[in-house]
Amino acid sequence: MNWNIRSEYTEGDDVIASILKIRGIPTDGTFLNPPPLSEAFKALPRELKDSLHKAVDLVEQFIKDKRKILIHGDYDSDGICATSILFNALSKEKGYENTFHFIPNRFDHGYGLSERSILAFFEKVGLSLNSDEKILVITVDCGITAVGEIKLLKEHGHSVIITDHHQKGEVLPPADVFVWYDKIVGASLSLLLAKALGSKDPHMVALASLATVTDLQPLLGFNRSLVKRGLEILNTDPPVGIKKLLQVAGKNVTEITTYELGWIIGPRLNSSGRILDASSSLNLLLEEDEKKAEALAVELNSINVQRQDKTVEMYDLAAGIDEKNLPKIILSSHADYHEGIIGLVAARLSQKYFRPAVVISLSDGYGKGSVRSVPGVDIISFLRNFDDMFESLGGHPMAAGFTIKKELIPELKEKAEKLAVASIPDELLVPSMNVDIKIPIDVVDLELLNRLDTLKPFGLGNEEPVFMSEKVGITDVSRVGRDAQHLLFKFYESGKYHKGIFFNASDKEAANLKFGDKADIVYTLKKNEYNGNTFVDLFIKDIRKN
Known part of the structure; x- marks a missing residue:
């Protein structure tokens, strides 16, 4: 792992000012004081605002005519949140009882809007595709590539509003209205439509x-204003489902941050759609009764444990890779891969080997693939070179999913590896870690940690500041965690003790460090409140013996 140290502290420097400078962020701009959502909305594209007006007009017409409105979401956290937001706006806030929601089942209906999901949701509302009663279908977090499916709906006289942020294909579906913008998530588009509806x-x-946060959008511009306001709400008056989910997970945190959103809440919401179906997650977000919400949270927490176990099993299955002859893109397929977990395994492979990874589950003559990439490799553009081989394909520059006939997988592997050799520069596949500033460990204190709060919320595009300190003395190393997979360090330098945790590091060289060693460490800072006292802990990202 290369450490890209971007600046070095000298005595008297303002650490926060140094971080902002190397990130190219002016100290007198809107970054430190993001505008309120109402102001951030004004900066969104005119085309998006116009599409919202058109969507509102169509929705209001259906409400006036007392016709059914069906919200079709997706089974990941973004799709679940988007469905909940729009259903809440129409059914609860506007009191329109002819509003319905549908989340596809990954195993029965596949990804996004499909012919199978269309038939299933018509059945759910007591209709058939051919019914004389015509409905309005609003897709959230899906639909932009569903050309054939939306053509089918239109041919039968139904109306369609697409709200989606995924990449457009060469041909757009024949929808009535497109509410599309790829700089925000599906749930944010749903929120904008909900607000336009009152x-x-x-x-x-x-x-x-x-x-x-869970869909990994850069926390800049509108997204920064949104997440900053969202965290204020979550920390003062959280939705009952989110509150119960944190409690059941055993995370009685004093502050909800982007970490809790991305690593505690998000995985549990996603787990039901990965293992069974996402109805429990959606019901949790819609539930207002505390006891019912707690029961749903307990169920999701249990499912998440199953998800964790299956991820470990599948990763062990996928890990038999010849590390001495690594291709520039990893492709692994197996009949024992669980379709709901392949994305997590692809992410782990990509992180470990620092190159795009494709993991394919096999069933009934087809492969379902999930893909994760590395910075600099636009994986959806890469895969579109083989568009004719896929039954379906969608995604982002950093992640994608597809369906392919089983017999075409060897050909895909061969062609993908050849194209990767020709098109992916070697330097993009060298694991590296950006370090904002190299500092003496004695600079780390509660005052520095409190000042870092002015840079929040952290996330993609505004990563948590990363520090590096040299020649820090180790006084203790121990293994912790359910499977003893984490390393707990105690350091002593310049008359001060520091505690650090290195997650999932039991198989790394760090496990060989011991009392008396000196180490160079790369880390972020976390506040730890215990028994009325506040401590500063180091979250270690990498460590080397000095």
Whole structure:
């Protein structure tokens, strides 16, 4: 792992000012004081605002005519939050009882809007595709590539509004209205439509901020204003489902941050859609009764444990890779891969080997693939070179999913590896870690940690500041965690003790460090409140013996 140290502290420097400078962020701009959401909305594209007006007109017409409105979401955190937001606006806030929601089942219906999901949701509302009664279908977090499916709906006289942020294909579906923007998540588009329809519920802002973090959108511009406001709501008056989910997870945190959104709440919301179906997650977000919400949270927490176990099993299955002859893109397929977990395994492979990874589950003559990439490799553009081989394909520059006939997988592997050799520069596949500033360990204190709060919220595009300190003395190393997979360090330098945790490091060289060693460490800072006292802990990202 290369450490890209971007600046070095000298005595008297303002650490915060140094971080902002190397990130190219002016100290007198809106970054430190993001505008309120109402002001941030004004900076969004005119085309998006116009599309919202058109969508509102169509929705209001259906409400006036007392016709059914069906919100079709997706089974990940973004799709679940987007569905909850718009359903809340129409059914609860506007009191329109002819509103329905549908989340596809990954195993029965596949990804996004499909012919199978269309038939299933018509059945759910007591209709058939051929019914004389014509409905309005609003897709959230899906639909932009569903050309054939939306053509089918239109041929049968139904109306369609697409709200989506995924990349457009060469041909657009024949929808009535497109509410599309790829710089925000599906739940944020749902929130904008909900607000245009008159929604005032602040909890919906909280859900959109949750989806923004879990779907890895850069926390800049509108997204920064949204997440900052969402965290304020989550820390003062959180939705009952989110509150119960944190409690059941055993995370009685004093402050909800982007860490809790991305690593505690998000995985549990995603787990039901990965293992079973996402109905429990959606019901949790819609539930207002505390006891019912707690029961749903317990169920999701249990499912998440299953998800964790299956991820470990599948990763062990996928890990038999010849590390001496690594291709520039990893492709692994197996009949024992669980379709709901392949994305997590692809992410782990990509992180470990620092190159794009494709993991494919096999069933009934087809492969379902999930892909994760590395910075600099636009994976959806890469895969579109083989568009004719896929039954379906969608995604972002950093992640994608597809369906392919089983017999075409060897050909895909061969062609992808060849194209990777020709098109992916070697330097993009060298693991590296950006370090904002190299500092003496004795600079680390509670005052520095408190000042770092002015840079929040942290996330993609505004990463948590990373520090590096040299020649720090180790006084203790121990293994912790359910499977003893984490390393707990105690350091002593310049008359001060520091505690650090290195997650999932039991198989790394760090496990060989011992009392008396000196080490160079790369880390972030976390506040730890215990028994009325506040401590500064180091979250170690990498460590080397000096």
